[in-house]
Amino acid sequence: MAEVLETLFGSKEKTRILRFFLQNPEQEYAIEEVSKRNMLKRDKTKKELDVLVSIKFILLRTKKGRKSYVLNQNFIFYPELKNFISKANIYPQSKSLDRIKNLGNVKLAVISGAFINYPKSKADMILVADGISRAKLKNVMSSLEAEIGKEIDFVLMTGDEFKYRLNMLDKFILEFLEGPHEEIINKISGLKRFIANRK
Incomplete structure:
Protein backbone atom coordinates (compact mmCIF):
# COMPACT_ATOMS: atom_id res chain seq x y z
CA MET A 1 0.00 0.00 0.00
CA ASN A 89 -2.88 3.89 6.95
CA ILE A 90 -2.82 0.24 7.96
CA TYR A 91 -0.14 -1.70 9.73
CA PRO A 92 1.28 -3.87 6.87
CA GLN A 93 2.94 -0.78 5.38
CA SER A 94 4.73 0.04 8.65
CA LYS A 95 8.05 -1.59 7.87
CA SER A 96 9.56 -0.53 11.19
CA LEU A 97 7.27 -2.90 13.12
CA ASP A 98 9.66 -5.74 12.26
CA ARG A 99 12.40 -3.90 14.15
CA ILE A 100 10.51 -4.38 17.44
CA LYS A 101 11.80 -7.97 17.48
CA ASN A 102 15.36 -6.64 17.75
CA LEU A 103 14.75 -4.44 20.80
CA GLY A 104 15.63 -7.17 23.30
CA ASN A 105 13.50 -9.53 25.36
CA VAL A 106 10.10 -8.60 23.89
CA LYS A 107 7.32 -10.84 25.19
CA LEU A 108 4.32 -9.10 23.64
CA ALA A 109 3.78 -6.43 21.01
CA VAL A 110 0.19 -5.70 19.99
CA ILE A 111 -1.10 -2.81 17.92
CA SER A 112 -4.44 -1.06 17.51
CA GLY A 113 -5.55 2.55 17.12
CA ALA A 114 -3.71 4.43 14.36
CA PHE A 115 -2.20 1.24 12.95
CA ILE A 116 -5.54 -0.39 12.13
CA ASN A 117 -7.83 2.66 11.86
CA TYR A 118 -9.55 2.02 15.18
CA PRO A 119 -9.88 5.48 16.76
CA LYS A 120 -11.75 4.17 19.83
CA SER A 121 -8.62 2.44 21.11
CA LYS A 122 -7.03 4.15 24.12
CA ALA A 123 -3.53 3.34 22.80
CA ASP A 124 -1.84 2.44 19.54
CA MET A 125 0.49 -0.19 20.98
CA ILE A 126 1.17 -2.29 24.06
CA LEU A 127 4.74 -3.47 24.42
CA VAL A 128 5.72 -5.97 27.12
CA ALA A 129 9.48 -6.36 27.43
CA ASP A 130 12.32 -6.77 29.90
CA GLY A 131 15.73 -5.15 29.61
CA ILE A 132 15.25 -3.40 26.29
CA SER A 133 17.36 -0.53 25.03
CA ARG A 134 15.51 2.77 25.50
CA ALA A 135 17.63 4.34 22.75
CA LYS A 136 16.65 1.60 20.26
CA LEU A 137 13.01 1.88 21.33
CA LYS A 138 13.03 5.64 20.76
CA ASN A 139 14.58 5.12 17.33
CA VAL A 140 11.95 2.53 16.33
CA MET A 141 9.08 4.72 17.58
CA SER A 142 10.43 7.71 15.64
CA SER A 143 10.54 5.58 12.48
CA LEU A 144 6.99 4.33 13.04
CA GLU A 145 5.72 7.86 13.65
CA ALA A 146 7.34 8.99 10.40
CA GLU A 147 5.65 6.12 8.57
CA ILE A 148 2.13 6.64 9.90
CA GLY A 149 2.25 10.42 10.21
CA LYS A 150 1.35 10.88 13.86
CA GLU A 151 2.69 10.46 17.35
CA ILE A 152 2.27 6.91 18.62
CA ASP A 153 0.53 6.45 21.95
CA PHE A 154 2.18 3.35 23.35
CA VAL A 155 2.36 1.63 26.72
CA LEU A 156 5.57 -0.11 27.80
CA MET A 157 5.60 -2.50 30.74
CA THR A 158 7.70 -5.32 32.14
CA GLY A 159 6.59 -8.94 32.00
CA ASP A 160 5.83 -8.93 35.75
CA GLU A 161 3.80 -5.72 35.51
CA PHE A 162 1.75 -7.09 32.61
CA LYS A 163 1.11 -10.38 34.43
CA TYR A 164 0.01 -8.50 37.56
CA ARG A 165 -2.30 -6.17 35.63
CA LEU A 166 -3.80 -9.07 33.69
CA ASN A 167 -4.44 -11.05 36.89
CA MET A 168 -6.10 -7.96 38.40
CA LEU A 169 -8.33 -7.80 35.30
CA ASP A 170 -7.00 -4.33 34.48
CA LYS A 171 -9.68 -2.54 32.44
CA PHE A 172 -7.26 -0.89 30.00
CA ILE A 173 -5.43 -4.17 29.20
CA LEU A 174 -8.64 -6.14 28.76
CA GLU A 175 -10.33 -3.51 26.59
CA PHE A 176 -7.25 -3.34 24.37
CA LEU A 177 -6.91 -7.12 23.97
CA GLU A 178 -10.64 -7.75 23.59
CA GLY A 179 -11.00 -4.97 21.01
CA PRO A 180 -9.71 -4.93 17.43
CA HIS A 181 -5.93 -5.41 17.44
CA GLU A 182 -3.09 -7.20 15.66
CA GLU A 183 -0.30 -9.21 17.23
CA ILE A 184 3.27 -8.52 16.17
CA ILE A 185 4.86 -10.69 18.88
CA ASN A 186 3.21 -12.96 21.45
CA LYS A 187 5.44 -15.12 23.64
CA ILE A 188 3.05 -15.12 26.60
CA SER A 189 1.65 -18.63 26.82
CA GLY A 190 -2.06 -18.93 27.44
CA LEU A 191 -2.82 -15.26 26.68
CA LYS A 192 -4.98 -15.96 23.62
CA ARG A 193 -6.89 -18.65 25.49
CA PHE A 194 -7.38 -16.35 28.50
CA ILE A 195 -8.86 -13.60 26.30
CA ALA A 196 -10.96 -16.06 24.25
CA ASN A 197 -12.47 -17.56 27.42
CA ARG A 198 -13.69 -14.13 28.51
CA LYS A 199 -15.77 -13.64 25.36
Missing part, protein backbone atom coordinates in the same frame (compact mmCIF):
# COMPACT_ATOMS: atom_id res chain seq x y z
CA ALA A 2 2.88 2.38 0.74
CA GLU A 3 4.18 1.78 -2.80
CA VAL A 4 0.71 2.52 -4.23
CA LEU A 5 0.61 5.85 -2.41
CA GLU A 6 4.12 6.72 -3.53
CA THR A 7 3.15 6.01 -7.14
CA LEU A 8 -0.05 8.05 -6.85
CA PHE A 9 1.53 10.98 -5.06
CA GLY A 10 4.90 10.89 -6.80
CA SER A 11 7.33 10.16 -4.00
CA LYS A 12 7.89 8.84 -0.49
CA GLU A 13 8.54 12.42 0.65
CA LYS A 14 5.24 13.77 -0.66
CA THR A 15 3.32 10.77 0.73
CA ARG A 16 4.77 11.24 4.20
CA ILE A 17 4.16 14.99 4.22
CA LEU A 18 0.56 14.60 2.99
CA ARG A 19 -0.16 11.96 5.61
CA PHE A 20 1.56 13.99 8.32
CA PHE A 21 -0.55 17.10 7.75
CA LEU A 22 -3.77 15.11 7.27
CA GLN A 23 -3.16 13.33 10.59
CA ASN A 24 -2.36 16.63 12.35
CA PRO A 25 -4.76 19.12 10.72
CA GLU A 26 -4.78 21.78 13.46
CA GLN A 27 -1.05 22.09 14.07
CA GLU A 28 1.42 24.55 12.58
CA TYR A 29 4.95 23.30 11.92
CA ALA A 30 8.26 24.89 11.01
CA ILE A 31 10.10 23.21 8.14
CA GLU A 32 12.68 21.75 10.54
CA GLU A 33 9.97 19.94 12.50
CA VAL A 34 8.26 18.61 9.36
CA SER A 35 11.64 17.34 8.18
CA LYS A 36 12.58 15.77 11.54
CA ARG A 37 9.21 14.18 12.32
CA ASN A 38 9.02 12.60 8.87
CA MET A 39 12.71 11.62 8.74
CA LEU A 40 13.25 13.50 5.50
CA LYS A 41 16.08 15.70 4.29
CA ARG A 42 15.40 19.41 4.64
CA ASP A 43 15.89 20.22 0.95
CA LYS A 44 13.43 17.51 -0.16
CA THR A 45 10.96 18.60 2.52
CA LYS A 46 11.19 22.21 1.30
CA LYS A 47 10.66 21.15 -2.31
CA GLU A 48 7.51 19.15 -1.50
CA LEU A 49 6.13 21.83 0.83
CA ASP A 50 6.58 24.46 -1.91
CA VAL A 51 4.54 22.29 -4.32
CA LEU A 52 1.79 21.71 -1.72
CA VAL A 53 1.68 25.44 -0.89
CA SER A 54 1.38 26.27 -4.62
CA ILE A 55 -1.83 24.20 -4.89
CA LYS A 56 -3.09 25.60 -1.55
CA PHE A 57 -3.15 22.19 0.16
CA ILE A 58 -0.86 23.69 2.79
CA LEU A 59 -0.87 27.31 3.93
CA LEU A 60 2.37 29.16 4.62
CA ARG A 61 2.21 31.55 7.55
CA THR A 62 4.82 34.06 8.66
CA LYS A 63 4.85 35.38 12.21
CA LYS A 64 7.68 37.56 13.55
CA GLY A 65 9.85 36.47 10.65
CA ARG A 66 9.28 32.75 11.32
CA LYS A 67 7.62 30.62 8.67
CA SER A 68 5.25 27.80 9.55
CA TYR A 69 3.05 25.43 7.59
CA VAL A 70 -0.49 24.31 8.36
CA LEU A 71 -3.04 22.18 6.53
CA ASN A 72 -5.68 24.11 4.58
CA GLN A 73 -8.86 22.40 5.77
CA ASN A 74 -10.80 24.28 3.09
CA PHE A 75 -8.77 22.59 0.35
CA ILE A 76 -11.23 21.31 -2.26
CA PHE A 77 -10.23 17.64 -1.89
CA TYR A 78 -9.52 17.68 1.86
CA PRO A 79 -12.35 15.30 2.92
CA GLU A 80 -11.53 12.81 0.17
CA LEU A 81 -7.78 12.89 0.87
CA LYS A 82 -8.35 12.51 4.62
CA ASN A 83 -10.56 9.48 3.99
CA PHE A 84 -8.16 8.01 1.44
CA ILE A 85 -5.08 8.39 3.64
CA SER A 86 -6.86 6.94 6.69
CA LYS A 87 -7.89 3.87 4.69
CA ALA A 88 -4.33 3.44 3.47
